[in-house]
Every structure is written in C-alpha cells, then in structure tokens.
Amino acid sequence: MDELSLYVLDIVMNSVRAGAEHIEISIIEEGEWLTFTVKDDGCGMTEEQLKKLSDPFFTTRKTRKVGLGVPFLRMLAEMTGGSVEIKSVHESVSGDHGTELVARFGRHHIDFVPTGDMTGTVITLIQGSPDIDFVYRHKGDGFDVRLDCNELKAVLGDGISLAEPEVLAWIREYLNDQYSPSGE
Amino acid sequence: MKSLEELMAIKNKMQDKVSVRTGSGDIRIVVGMATCGIAAGARPVLNAFVEGISNEGLGDHVQVTQTGCIGICQYEPVVEVYEKDKEKTTYVKMTADKAKEVIEKHIKGGKPVSEYTIGATHL
Structure with a gap:
C-alpha cells in the first residue's frame, strides 16, 4: 500500500470487526518518528491468536486463508527501523478487554510512505460504523488535528447518524481545515 | 474554520428530512x-x-x-449492487470514475454497466 492512511484504515478495521464501541486512533509525528496507536474495547485476542498475528497464513476469517493486515504493517515499520507492539486482553479473560497496537515508523526513512489522505480514512471509518465512538488525533509539523465522535453525537442528538452525507461532508471540511490551519 | 455551531445548523435543517425518510432504500x-x-x-x-x-x-x-472480503481478492475493488426483485450485480476492478458511470447508467438509468461486471472477466 502506498499511503500510511491506507494502513491505518486497514488496521482500524480490525478493531471494528472485533466489535469495539470505542476506538482511539492517534498519529504523532515527532523528531525521527511517526507513532501510530490504536486502542479499542473490542473482543480482544487470545494468547494463541496474538502469537500467530504476524503470520500471513493466519486469519480468523472464513473467505480466504491469508491475513495480510498486520504483516503489511509490521513490514513497513521494520523496513523503516521501527516496530509494532500489540497488547490484547480477550473477553474470556477479563471484562476489561480490548487491543492496543503501537506502531513506530522512521518517518524520514527512504522506505517510508507518504501519510496520504488521512481525512479520507477517517470519513470511511465513520461512514462504515457511525455508531462507534472514534476519537482521532493526528499531530504533525504545523498541525494538531482532533476529532471526537462523542462531541459530534452530543450536538446531533439521537435521530441523526454520523453517516448522513451532509454530516460526513461537514466532518471532511472540519478535518481539512485543521490540517491547513493557515488557510483560515 | 468549521465550528460545532455549523453542525447544529445542519442538524436543524435535517431533522424534518430524516423523519420523512421511509425504509432503508430499494x-x-x-x-x-x-x-x-x-x-x-x-x-x-x-x-x-x-x-x-x-x-x-x-x-x-x-x-x-x-463489507469485508468476499473471497475474490484478485478482482478488488469489488462492488455489489442489490436491487429489489432483481439479480445482484457484481462489479470488479472498480475505480472512482467507473463508480460515477455506474451511478449514472445503472443506479439512475436502471441498466447495469456490463463491461465492468464480473461476467465480463471470463472468470
């Protein structure tokens, strides 16, 4: 994949499929590193699943026999001198279950990819799962973008979904404005 | 800058519209x-x-x-169109431009764009 935003979309989809209600996504670019963190309250993984996670021939899905999401992410991280760490508590172990993934990339490394269309990724996630409370933050050179779906839901009330096209269009502009603070 | 007040205005404008909306679509x-x-x-x-x-x-x-993966990864991006009382149409190797054409000819015009469907790939 040629944009970091696509890796982010792909990895966060795992949290969505794990049945999470709250998903925190953060991307912090500082000095040498870009650190991407996802924290969810989904069903989590067993130790067995966690061990096999970076094996491309392991997947829980039924439609095909390979799972490339985490292996792709790990490959990009390691190619740029970074790493991926995943902690997970399965729902059979504790009521306080979920998964936290931290990926670190050497952001100036020649093998790193452009950040790409992060707004497109956030819009796609909200469109697909408007009921999930996504909290998004991306801090980089000259911008600090934040979006909290709880805040938007508090304004919209119960009747209106975040997936309504008018609302998605507003979110898109809201994010784009924050990405280019000089363009006020 | 976009503000939450603007979102409130969108909400007020939409409230009447949403309540009129029937069903989830054909x-x-x-x-x-x-x-x-x-x-x-x-x-x-x-x-x-x-x-x-x-x-x-x-x-x-x-x-x-x-949706997730339906098992024909080599033909992604895959788009399925379900219409009431009609057979499902499966589009393969889609792009944003093809999507616009599908909206125009199929969704609005009622005729599937057969050259983009899986049938045209001689699977």
Missing part, C-alpha cells in the same frame, strides 16, 4: 473494504459512491455500505 451498494479491497483502491471508490449518491439526491432510496 438499492444497496456494497463496497468490499478488507485488506485486499483497501490495497487495491476501494477507499476512493467508496467515497465516490457516497458523494455521488448524495450529490444526485438519491439518498432516500440508495444506501451505500461496506
């Missing part, structure tokens, strides 16, 4: 958004459908949703 457009779809370019395809349906004012009877 046409459902489903875009595959697993790793295979995303890597092949499904995100712009999805967004083209969402925006196109909204711009054409078709939101009342067309629903755009996402």
Whole structure:
C-alpha cells in the first residue's frame, strides 16, 4: 500500500470487526518518528491468536486463508527501523478487554510512505460504523488535528447518524481545515 | 474554520428530512473494504459512491455500505449492487470514475454497466 492512511484504515478495521464501541486512533509525528496507536474495547485476542498475528497464513476469517493486515504493517515499520507492539486482553479473560497496537515508523526513512489522505480514512471509518465512538488525533509539523465522535453525537442528538452525507461532508471540511490551519 | 455551531445548523435543517425518510432504500451498494479491497483502491471508490449518491439526491432510496472480503481478492475493488426483485450485480476492478458511470447508467438509468461486471472477466 502506498499511503500510511491506507494502513491505518486497514488496521482500524480490525478493531471494528472485533466489535469495539470505542476506538482511539492517534498519529504523532515527532523528531525521527511517526507513532501510530490504536486502542479499542473490542473482543480482544487470545494468547494463541496474538502469537500467530504476524503470520500471513493466519486469519480468523472464513473467505480466504491469508491475513495480510498486520504483516503489511509490521513490514513497513521494520523496513523503516521501527516496530509494532500489540497488547490484547480477550473477553474470556477479563471484562476489561480490548487491543492496543503501537506502531513506530522512521518517518524520514527512504522506505517510508507518504501519510496520504488521512481525512479520507477517517470519513470511511465513520461512514462504515457511525455508531462507534472514534476519537482521532493526528499531530504533525504545523498541525494538531482532533476529532471526537462523542462531541459530534452530543450536538446531533439521537435521530441523526454520523453517516448522513451532509454530516460526513461537514466532518471532511472540519478535518481539512485543521490540517491547513493557515488557510483560515 | 468549521465550528460545532455549523453542525447544529445542519442538524436543524435535517431533522424534518430524516423523519420523512421511509425504509432503508430499494438499492444497496456494497463496497468490499478488507485488506485486499483497501490495497487495491476501494477507499476512493467508496467515497465516490457516497458523494455521488448524495450529490444526485438519491439518498432516500440508495444506501451505500461496506463489507469485508468476499473471497475474490484478485478482482478488488469489488462492488455489489442489490436491487429489489432483481439479480445482484457484481462489479470488479472498480475505480472512482467507473463508480460515477455506474451511478449514472445503472443506479439512475436502471441498466447495469456490463463491461465492468464480473461476467465480463471470463472468470
């Protein structure tokens, strides 16, 4: 994949499929590193699943026999001198279950990819799962973008979904404005 | 800068509209958004459908949703169109431009764009 935003979309989809209600996504670019963190309250993984996670021939899905999401992410991280760490508590172990993934990339490394269309990724996630409370933050050179779906839901009330096209269009502009603070 | 007040204005404008809306739509457009779809370019395809349906004012009877991998990864981005009382149409190797054409000819015009369907790939 040629944009970091696509890796982010792909990895966060795992949290969505794990049945999470709250998903925190953060991307912090500082000095040498870009650190991407996802924290969810989904069903989590067993130790067995966690061990096999970076094996491309392991997947829980039924439609095909390979799972490339985490292996792709790990490959990009390691190619740029970074790493991926995943902690997970399965729902059979504790009521306080979920998964936290931290990926670190050497952001100036020649093998790193452009950040790409992060707004497109956030819009796609909200469109697909408007009921999930996504909290998004991306801090980089000259911008600090934040979006909290709880805040938007508090304004919209119960009747209106975040997936309504008018609302998605507003979110898109809201994010784009924050990405280019000089363009006020 | 966009403000939450503007979102409030959108809410007030929409409230009447949403309450009139009936059912979930006669046409459902489903875009595959697993790793295979995303890597092949499904995100712009999805967004083209969402925006196109909204711009054409078709939101009342067309629903755009996402799904996982349906098992034909080599043909991603895959888009399925479900219509009431009709056979499902499966589009393969989609792009944002093809999505616009599908909205125009199939969703609005009622005729599937056969050259983009899986049938045209001689699977």
